[in-house]
Amino acid sequence: MGVTADRAGAAGFVTAVLRPWTPADAGALRAAVAADPDLVRQTGGAELSTDAAAAEHIARHLAPRGPRSYAFAVVLDGRAVGNVGIGAVDDVHATAWMSYWLAAEARGRGLAAAALAGASGWAVRELGTFRLELGHRVNNPASCRVATRAGYPAEGVERAKLRYGDERFDVETHARLATDPAPAVVGLPVR
Numbered sequence: 001m002g003v004t005a006d007r008a009g010a011a012g013f014v015t016a017v018l019r020p021w022t023p024a025d026a027g028a029l030r031a032a033v034a035a036d037p038d039l040v041r042q043t044g045g046a047e048l049s050t051d052a053a054a055a056e057h058i059a060r061h062l063a064p065r066g067p068r069s070y071a072f073a074v075v076l077d078g079r080a081v082g083n084v085g086i087g088a089v090d091d092v093h094a095t096a097w098m099s100y101w102l103a104a105e106a107r108g109r110g111l112a113a114a115a116l117a118g119a120s121g122w123a124v125r126e127l128g129t130f131r132l133e134l135g136h137r138v139n140n141p142a143s144c145r146v147a148t149r150a151g152y153p154a155e156g157v158e159r160a161k162l163r164y165g166d167e168r169f170d171v172e173t174h175a176r177l178a179t180d181p182a183p184a185v186v187g188l189p190v191r
């Protein structure tokens with residue numbers, strides 16, 4: 001079941017969009033991280049156990065717009081349930097680094113690929129980015145599928161790139177060029 005901008009889903013009419021983070025998303029961010037400890041890493045290891053801490057994280061890391069990084073809340077029926085980050089924006093080479101996560105409650109319906117595709121189109125249009133890059137641990141097949149569906153072919157494996165605790169992980173990198181064919185997935189609109 002794929003999510004596009006608007007569709008009639010099993011649970012009724014569903015609207016998914018990308019928009020900038022706001023302080024009002026603090027409760028949703030805190031709840032998402034509380035429900036999945038893996039998201040602590042995705043949010044930079046920050047302590048987000050209170051709404052105040054989540055609001056501070058949004059103000060410092062998610063809400064600021066550029067010039068080197070941007071973040072979009074993935075909003076499903078009015079609630080922020082994920083993030084797409086555009087980081088390491090490099091105007092010399094017209095490159096950027098993409099990242100994404102979803103709250104556990106929002107997974108399993110293709111939302112991340114639609115969100116990544118929407119943010120990728122925005123980066124090409126609004127920032128003039130030519131090459132968008134991302135990487136996932138090789139033991140994260142869902143992220144690999146998200147990247148591929150959003151139009152990012154795999155390019156290779158970087159050995160032991162990431163260290164989580166005592167363990168190191170190989171990372172597969174993917175990239176999308178502005179001239180690549182459009183992916184089949186419909187990107188979420190940016191509001």
Ligand SMILES: CC(C)(COP(=O)(O)OP(=O)(O)OC[C@H]1O[C@@H](n2cnc3c(N)ncnc32)[C@H](O)[C@@H]1OP(=O)(O)O)[C@@H](O)C(=O)NCCC(=O)NCCS
Binds near residue numbers: 107136149
């Ligand atoms: C990665 C993540 C964003 C994917 O969320 P999602 O959009 O709900 O993804 P889905 O559940 O729709 O799965 C995407 C695809 O992966 C497949 N998939 C999911 N789990 C899988 C598994 N364990 N093995 C193989 N394939 C799997 C799905 O079948 C789906 O395939 P399809 O595109 O062919 O239909 C989400 O799991 C997440 O936020 N994880 C934690 C943070 C994270 O890992 N971020 C990425 C860091 S690189």
